[in-house]
Amino acid sequence: MQSSAPVVSVPEGTQAPKFAAHFATLDVQNHAARLGMWLFLSTEILLFAGLFVCYGFYRFNFPEAFAEGSRHLDLFLGTVNTIVLITSSFTAAMAVHYAKASKNKMVTLMIALTLLMALGFLVIKGFEYHHKFEQGTLPGKYYHFAGIQVPGITLYFTVYFLSTGLHAFHVIIGMGILAWVMSRSMKNHFNYANFTAVELGSMYWHLVDLVWIFLFPMLYLI
Amino acid sequence: MSLPVTGSTSPEAVAAHEGAHGDAHGEHAHPSYLTDGTTIKSWLLTVDHKRIGVMFLFFVLLFFLVGGIYALLVRIELLTPGPTIMDAMAYNRAFTLHGVVMVFLFMIPAIPAVFGNFMLPLMVGAKDVAFPRLNLLSLYIFLTGASLAIWGMLHGGADTGWTFYTPYSTQTTTTLAPILFGVFITGFSSIVTGLNFIVTVHTMRAPGITWFKLPLFVWAIYATSIIQVLATPVIGLLLLLVIGENVFNFGMFDPARGGDPVLFQHLFWFYSHPAVYIMVLPTFGVMSEIVSAFSRKNIFGYRAVAYSSIGIAFVGFFAWGHHMFVSGQSTFDGAIFSVLSMLVGVFTAIKVFNWVGTVYRGAVDFKTPFAYFCGFIYFTVFGGMTGIAVATMSLDVSWHDTYFVVAHFHFIMVGGTVMGFLAALHYWFPKMFGKTYHDGWGLVSAALIILGFNFTFIPQFLLGNSGMPRRYYEYPARFQALHVASTAGATVLALGLVIVAIYLIHSLVAGKRAAANPWNSKGYEWMTASPPPTHNFVGPQPVYPEEPHFYVDPKKAEAPDAV
Ligand code: HEM
Ligand SMILES: [Cu+2]
Numbered sequence: 066m067q068s069s070a071p072v073v074s075v076p077e078g079t080q081a082p083k084f085a086a087h088f089a090t091l092d093v094q095n096h097a098a099r100l101g102m103w104l105f106l107s108t109e110i111l112l113f114a115g116l117f118v119c120y121g122f123y124r125f126n127f128p129e130a131f132a133e134g135s136r137h138l139d140l141f142l143g144t145v146n147t148i149v150l151i152t153s154s155f156t157a158a159m160a161v162h163y164a165k166a167s168k169n170k171m172v173t174l175m176i177a178l179t180l181l182m183a184l185g186f187l188v189i190k191g192f193e194y195h196h197k198f199e200q201g202t203l204p205g206k207y208y209h210f211a212g213i214q215v216p217g218i219t220l221y222f223t224v225y226f227l228s229t230g231l232h233a234f235h236v237i238i239g240m241g242i243l244a245w246v247m248s249r250s251m252k253n254h255f256n257y258a259n260f261t262a263v264e265l266g267s268m269y270w271h272l273v274d275l276v277w278i279f280l281f282p283m284l285y286l287i
Numbered sequence: 288m289s290l291p292v293t294g295s296t297s298p299e300a301v302a303a304h305e306g307a308h309g310d311a312h313g314e315h316a317h318p319s320y321l322t323d324g325t326t327i328k329s330w331l332l333t334v335d336h337k338r339i340g341v342m343f344l345f346f347v348l349l350f351f352l353v354g355g356i357y358a359l360l361v362r363i364e365l366l367t368p369g370p371t372i373m374d375a376m377a378y379n380r381a382f383t384l385h386g387v388v389m390v391f392l393f394m395i396p397a398i399p400a401v402f403g404n405f406m407l408p409l410m411v412g413a414k415d416v417a418f419p420r421l422n423l424l425s426l427y428i429f430l431t432g433a434s435l436a437i438w439g440m441l442h443g444g445a446d447t448g449w450t451f452y453t454p455y456s457t458q459t460t461t462t463l464a465p466i467l468f469g470v471f472i473t474g475f476s477s478i479v480t481g482l483n484f485i486v487t488v489h490t491m492r493a494p495g496i497t498w499f500k501l502p503l504f505v506w507a508i509y510a511t512s513i514i515q516v517l518a519t520p521v522i523g524l525l526l527l528l529v530i531g532e533n534v535f536n537f538g539m540f541d542p543a544r545g546g547d548p549v550l551f552q553h554l555f556w557f558y559s560h561p562a563v564y565i566m567v568l569p570t571f572g573v574m575s576e577i578v579s580a581f582s583r584k585n586i587f588g589y590r591a592v593a594y595s596s597i598g599i600a601f602v603g604f605f606a607w608g609h610h611m612f613v614s615g616q617s618t619f620d621g622a623i624f625s626v627l628s629m630l631v632g633v634f635t636a637i638k639v640f641n642w643v644g645t646v647y648r649g650a651v652d653f654k655t656p657f658a659y660f661c662g663f664i665y666f667t668v669f670g671g672m673t674g675i676a677v678a679t680m681s682l683d684v685s686w687h688d689t690y691f692v693v694a695h696f697h698f699i700m701v702g703g704t705v706m707g708f709l710a711a712l713h714y715w716f717p718k719m720f721g722k723t724y725h726d727g728w729g730l731v732s733a734a735l736i737i738l739g740f741n742f743t744f745i746p747q748f749l750l751g752n753s754g755m756p757r758r759y760y761e762y763p764a765r766f767q768a769l770h771v772a773s774t775a776g777a778t779v780l781a782l783g784l785v786i787v788a789i790y791l792i793h794s795l796v797a798g799k800r801a802a803a804n805p806w807n808s809k810g811y812e813w814m815t816a817s818p819p820p821t822h823n824f825v826g827p828q829p830v831y832p833e834e835p836h837f838y839v840d841p842k843k844a845e846a847p848d849a850v
Contacts, residue, residue: 087491
């Protein structure tokens, strides 16, 4: 209950967990951090849920347009991106594993790999976007592609750009968070008693992955 | 100073102890949170939940003033059937600004961000909220969003009303985007505040405070926080979509491109109906504290009151369709939403019965907070009944978008929040600032406010019932008498509020020093000094042997054998 930090013996060169004065114990602090993250992730899911509702609603109203639109996306690039993201989720999870084992070098490596794949994801997404800009399959009033002309097709691309755009924005935020975690693992901060930051960062990354796992079939497959 | 380590740490004991010390050597070895650092910087960079609450109080009051001035402008304009003081466009902007400021910048943050912040950690026996720096951040997020919204309203303004209904909001040429974006940003503040409270309640309760020993204000704030966390992101997304529509013509809600404006309404009310409970649930919590403190009785049906908060939060998510009875949704959907809406009434009624049951045979101490409690009970019952009335589909078809609805939601929402806010301010003022105010003036202004409120909105029920639509600039001459009555009522209401401002500011500057527990309340927040020290408690933590609101029943106390 009092403010003095408890003495935790940790492997040499790593850091004892920082412990804020207003928490009863370190466990409580970690519990609070995790609960906070779960709540935050639920708000993120609800943010995307709004878009999913729009998607479902307009898919129901314009089934042909949505079928046409999804056939028009590049399934190959989409699949590659899905594999890239799932793999990056795995390396993010491994980072937590190594942090618990006090192996900061491996943590750094795993996060570096995750970041690399995140970058790859964005580059591929960039190619897809570029292609659409050239073709003119754009949202709303900017749509000027002659190839598909079914009613509601502009709505498909509105939903496509909004949801993949919002997702890409989350990828960038996630990269920022992971980069911060990596800067700490490079300074040898983590060990079996102090790995909450890695855990939370990778939780966030799993969310980014999870959202894509919904978006991919919705937009590319069905 | 330290609390007695053994023996009683009941509020009385602490209060007596504090009193003795305070008198003996004035300023304490442990400064209060108000005196611990007096530079501007020590306030702006503080992570103390109490200072953050006080800063929120300042800004929320400022926005209340702005919204209030615009309310009066709207009312003055409606004094005559034709143009009175402004043109139609200015009128549209005025009621939009009024609505946006009042809903998003006053009523939503009012009680959680001010009193939740200040009291909740004290009430769970914690030194602070779980994430103090995030808490400070939420203040700055709020101010950023508010500034942006107000900037937009001063540079062009919007004419959509606070509901931003599409397709009009996608086409209007007024400066809507910065306002929408500003509201979007304040939503983050709301989410962060709610998240912080939920985690605080889960992880930081002092030993001895189990879930069913939590004060009912904490339960209410907890339920509110759940809504804040779960509903706000949906409107956040929706605001982004409307910006996309308004600025880039995305077509999502534009019928010309196949979009559907009714989808907007679904998403909007999916947030905004629960949001009305973000505004009233905290009030319910405040009232549970006050009713037991001023009837000097243990709250009647503690668990029912606690659970019904969660119940309201839950069913509140399934009632949104009652705003759309005339939008073309099927009669079947309408009937379902009608029934679900009435469930909210059931939970609210449970609370009302318990409050009234608490007052029954209590030893009522009729102080200013209790006056607001009385006003609140009346507004809730009256507003709630009209809620049930408008939730009845067949009736709402004729009342929809008339002044009847305006009067209904002002009664329940504004009546509720303003009563709760003022009650909380008067109840906790001594705790927060360590000063007392003049109770006589308190009662006078409470009477004026409650009276003025009735005179403002009862004519509006009548107006709506005889067909006056909402948001109209001109009206047939036969409605004038009622409009004049409503404006007169609004003036009385404003007068009451001005008096409150005068005597509270006066007592801040020149008020007498308050005792640690001037109401002899049993609430946990009174177990520390007034105003509290920086880390809330000095010395060993108080022990929490009793339930909150544990007052000895006066009747039983007189004749203990009769139990
Ligand atoms: C007791 C249960 C309640 C029921 C059954 C109820 C029902 C309704 C219904 C059916 C409407 C729509 C009227 C229309 O648009 O024609 C409505 C409007 C409204 N209600 Fe309630 N209400 C209840 C309580 C509340 C509470 C507690 C609040 C706020 C704290 C509230 C705030 C509002 C607001 C803001 C509107 C305005 C909608 C608009 O802008 O058109 N209601 N209510
Ligand atoms: Cu509603």
